[in-house]
Amino acid sequence: MPILSALAVRAALIHLLFGFTIGAILLSNKAVSLHPALWSMLPAHIDFLLFGWAAQLAMAVADWILPRHAQRPKRGSRGIAGTAFIFLNLGVLLVAISTWMPFNTSIRSIGRAFELLGVTAFIVIAWQRIATKQRQIS
Amino acid sequence: VPRLTQWYLRSALIYLVLSLTIGLVLAANSMLGISPSLASLQPVFFHLFVVGWLTQLIFGVAYWMFPKYSRETPYRSVNLSRATFWLLNTGLLLRALSEPLFQPGSTPFLGYLLILSAGMQWIAGLFFAINTWGRVKTR
Numbered sequence: 001m002p003i004l005s006a007l008a009v010r011a012a013l014i015h016l017l018f019g020f021t022i023g024a025i026l027l028s029n030k031a032v033s034l035h036p037a038l039w040s041m042l043p044a045h046i047d048f049l050l051f052g053w054a055a056q057l058a059m060a061v062a063d064w065i066l067p068r069h070a071q072r073p074k075r076g077s078r079g080i081a082g083t084a085f086i087f088l089n090l091g092v093l094l095v096a097i098s099t100w101m102p103f104n105t106s107i108r109s110i111g112r113a114f115e116l117l118g119v120t121a122f123i124v125i126a127w128q129r130i131a132t133k134q135r136q137i138s
Numbered sequence: 139v140p141r142l143t144q145w146y147l148r149s150a151l152i153y154l155v156l157s158l159t160i161g162l163v164l165a166a167n168s169m170l171g172i173s174p175s176l177a178s179l180q181p182v183f184f185h186l187f188v189v190g191w192l193t194q195l196i197f198g199v200a201y202w203m204f205p206k207y208s209r210e211t212p213y214r215s216v217n218l219s220r221a222t223f224w225l226l227n228t229g230l231l232l233r234a235l236s237e238p239l240f241q242p243g244s245t246p247f248l249g250y251l252l253i254l255s256a257g258m259q260w261i262a263g264l265f266f267a268i269n270t271w272g273r274v275k276t277r
Contacts (some may be wrong), residue, residue, distance in 0.1 A: 001204075001205055001274065001275060001276055001277070002276065002277075003276045006274045006275065006276050009270075009274045010271065010274055013266075013267040013270060013271060013274075014267075016193075016263055016266070016267060017263060017264065017267055020259060020260050020263035020264075021260060023256070023259070023260075024256035024257065024259065024260040025256075027233065027237075027252055027253070027255065027256035028252070028253045028256050030237075030240070030252060031240065031248075031249035031250070031252040031253050031256075032249055032253070033242075049188065049193075050188075053193075054188075054192055054193070054196065057196060057200075
């Protein structure tokens, strides 16, 4: 597994734990009403699990197993792949913490923009690698 | 495919059908107004899809395809992975059964079931992360 995929898989596992932890708190809060303000963690729960966990793991595994280019860099620009990793994780974290921050809607919007940039950067490197066996990728 | 991956993938497929069935019931309810109480199935619909189908599919495929931990224990701890499977599925089923019945002021037993379900799923996530972490290896 390439180092960037390994980093992204580990980041995805951390997001999974954050998402499951918040989920467990929210479900318990439903049962025993710990504090009404805990419901504000719902967007963080959703973002950690959908983007931080599932989407990030899918992208990490895709970068690992998609067909490689014939010439170096075999998996496409590592700079762009690294940018995708940083922007996606920063985006999820910003959306997650936005609930408790002043100017929360602005921070959430910046987080969403970062997520979009991260995903777009990933698409830039993955697009050419999505090739059939018959088609030689250069 | 390892036996445990078979369990994960077959369970994931069952949850996919279950969640889409509940989705159909919810859509029919909003169209025909069958019963207002059916709306309480909404969180169950989401979680059967995201946890039961999507996450469980990932768990099963990762267990099978991630780099082997060692020659002697390729899947690292099989017991931890089995515990993950049972905790995740029991927790999710407990939630699916108790959450629609739970209302503020209802019997505390349903609340305890929800807390138990939350704990079981959380431990399943923790066990999966622990077992998988060591298998994420660079060449």
